[in-house]
Amino acid sequence: MEILTSAYDLVIGYIVPFLFVLTIVVFFHELGHFLVARWCNVKVDAFSVGFGREIIGRNDRHGTRWKLCLIPLGGYVKFAGDDNAASVPDRDRIAAMSDVERRTAFVAKPVWQRAAVVAAGPIANFILAIVIFAAIFMTFGQVVTTPVVEEVRPQSAAERGGLKAGDLILSVDGREIATFTDLQRIVSVSADVPLHMQVEREGKTIDLTVTPEFQELKDRFGNVQRIGLLGVSRSPKPEDLVHVTYGPLEAVAQGAKETFYVASRTVDYIWGVISGREAADQLGGPIRVAQISGQVATQGIVPLLSLAAVLSISIGLINLMPIPMLDGGHLVYYLAEAVRGRPLSEGVQDIGFRIGLGIVLLLMVFATWNDVLHIARL
Incomplete structure (x- = not known):
């Protein structure tokens, strides 16, 4: 009976708040990519919340597969011509496309449109944070x-x-x-x-x-x-x-001010870690987020929504880091393309994606290790 009670407390106390917070943030990040892609007439093959095997999904009238997947630790939007969730081009598929298919392929769009689609995800995270903070300020003062x-x-x-x-x-x-x-x-x-x-x-x-x-x-x-x-x-x-108390415009202004403060503090901390001024043990991963979500959930819905706003800002900033595989890495490629007048060679891009994947995996391992050590110290 104690095991069942502990399992119930774990699910209700930590996993449910964690999934609530993460799903909101991931959905809006991917929605930013999706909406700007549609505006640029890019065909979207899939909109996924989570990774791995599909649990439930449906196709819309534009041919996009909307799905919820088994591993709820992120999400992705897959465009026509992409090889994987990180928007690495599938060159064989692109080469086999008809002229009609190529017109809606992400890789065939002008560089400014591709940059706009990629930047829209992090921007959506910042907008979400502003909206959440503004709603709290307007409702509760x-x-x-x-x-x-x-x-x-x-x-x-x-x-x-x-x-x-x-x-x-x-x-x-x-x-x-x-x-x-x-x-x-x-x-x-x-x-x-x-x-x-x-x-x-x-x-x-x-x-x-x-x-x-x-x-x-x-x-x-x-x-x-x-x-x-x-x-x-x-x-x-x-x-x-x-x-x-705040009216709608004042609440939005305060929400933007709060978002800027959290973003600037996060950037200061990351720079402090890089420069050796701050300890890196405060960097956390999914386990820490789940733990904090459960702790904050005990204080009510407003603190939990505030946590969602803070996490949204963090994910927006992380995705803007100039690491291939992340949005920021794609933007670096597009900047180089705009300056050179042509894309970087396929070999250079592939090497960059492999290096980026290695960096992302190392960061995930490091953050998870920090989480384990943090729990062990409690």
């Missing part, structure tokens, strides 16, 4: 705290920098601080970086330089975050808590 320092912890970075209880943070490095969250976001990514602050104290404006400390924090689920900390707390007073 946002509770924000004014950036007033309630308490300064002894021997903290804030105390050493001269911050005092009651200070109102006006700006950090020239950026206006409207809420306590604005302050947290800047500080969290600025460990050991001197920050120039303007604060209002007893009606006067004071300039300070404060250097956040690098610290590791664990959340209630055991996930580790490496961030910068000042050592201050926000004001709990009702007059410092503001519930902000």
